[in-house]
Amino acid sequence: MTDLSPTPRTRITRLRERGRTEREELLAFLSEGLVAHVAVNAGDHPVALPVAYGVDPDGPDEGGTLYVHGSVGAGWMREAPGSTVCVTVTSVDGLVLARSGFNHSMNYRCAVVIGTARQVESEEERARALDLVVDQIVPGRAATMRPHTRKELAATSVLAVPLREASLKVRAHGVGDEPEDVATGTWAGVLPLRTVAGELEPDPATPGPVPEDVARRAAQLRGDPGQ
């Protein structure tokens, strides 16, 4: 048990050496992600769907708040409030190409948050949550947008999940082969992976100058030096 995983539900039981215990590391990883998979019970079976998300480390829920949003018409959004959901954010960082099929693996970072989903009722908190979701995509962008309209807020469901119960698991090393496989001289190694941006595709209707926040984000995701 750690501060990060105060209950057995998010305690790492296998490959514990991969578990991280610092809340700051969880928040740093979550701040980098683009998509979460949220798992909810849909009647007699679970469903996992990709969603955009935002994080407020000082949000109103215990441990801080993770927000996901969706249409008020989405079925899983109606099932989730008041039930326990699981929000998982994964980054695949490399292919671990071992000397046996069994020892093939991936380098990855994976955050799992388990908690009771709260439907965000207040229009103010909902607007703030949507801003966090936009800023997750392009930091600083929400402040440059016009305010959300009443109609937009009414069409959007927002769920808040407390960050209290979470885990962060990381594999970030080379191959782990058996000595007898290494002795054969067979090649093995790691192929690092990352998500990168291509060239911006401006909407032809308004080809004007690219906003600074977008240019900065594009450069960062292209991996340009200095970003």
Place this chain on the structure above:
Amino acid sequence: MTDLSPTPRTRITRLRERGRTEREELLAFLSEGLVAHVAVNAGDHPVALPVAYGVDPDGPDEGGTLYVHGSVGAGWMREAPGSTVCVTVTSVDGLVLARSGFNHSMNYRCAVVIGTARQVESEEERARALDLVVDQIVPGRAATMRPHTRKELAATSVLAVPLREASLKVRAHGVGDEPEDVATGTWAGVLPLRTVAGELEPDPATPGPVPEDVARRAAQLRGDPGQ
């Protein structure tokens, strides 16, 4: 209802124009993915975890078979057999940077498979499934590996999920803004994203020549022309 989504469980109810109905397109997308999120019921709540996977379009299950594997010690692997699970594969293909927070979106492809998980008992099918998982990471690589040992097969649980009930949802277009927001002249556009490989990191113990299958996969994931 389509051949791809024969039941309401995987029928797309929102933004139906994003739904694809061709099984070939589902298989093509699944053949590209590196990681799936598998959602299982863990007692009173769902859990979604990232896993490597493999696909056998001609596998023994209805519609073909999707395999995921894990340690026999993993809790979710013990919960899953006989229960309905959801396997989701997502690719984030771009950030859709609109003129309002509300219209921000992502380009993505997302396959959802829902079905009863079957524990693979036969050693032969388990070995074949593990080969498919390795070939998903680097096509052709399984055939270059030594055979799995009895001990390795005994330490590995494999779940088979029928591909019968599935959906494939795709967003692959530009911004969808309100005319009044376009009229303001505000910039908008799409930032395409993809997963790319960096430089191979050979294990220092065996720096010999890189196997052809690995070199080909690395070039493909670097986006080299001709791959």
